[in-house]
Amino acid sequence: MHKPLRLILGGDPMAGRGVDQMIAAHGPQRPLAALQPYLAGVDLVGVNLECAITARNTRYAGPPKAFYFRARPAAVEVLRHAGSGREPA
Numbered sequence: 001m002h003k004p005l006r007l008i009l010g011g012d013p014m015a016g017r018g019v020d021q022m023i024a025a026h027g028p029q030r031p032l033a034a035l036q037p038y039l040a041g042v043d044l045v046g047v048n049l050e051c052a053i054t055a056r057n058t059r060y061a062g063p064p065k066a067f068y069f070r071a072r073p074a075a076v077e078v079l080r081h082a083g084s085g086r087e088p089a
Contacts, residue, residue: 006042012050015071015078028077035082045083 019031032039039045051069053076059068 005044007044007046008039008042010045010047013047013079014050014069015053015075016051016069019075019078020072023074023078028074028081031078032082039083042083047079 015031022031049071051071053071053073055073
């Protein structure tokens with residue numbers, strides 16, 4: 001008999017804006033710390049990011065957009081700490 005896969009999905013996390021300052025002040029474990037009890041027992045965590053993760057400061061060169069969301073590369077550590085992208089056991 002196969003072991004069931006425990007999966008949790010999250011939608012549209014904002015990893016930019018004030019999250020950069022929170023990571024710098026408290027480390028990558030802080031932004032999603034309240035979710036750790038829910039994330040600890042799962043086999044796979046996946047998210048659909050609301051922003052691009054990039055070190056570039058250049059804005060999109062296409063038609064104007066209402067919003068430009070961007071997170072710095074340190075945001076990847078927040079997602080890793082939460083288990084996003086982790087391989088099932």
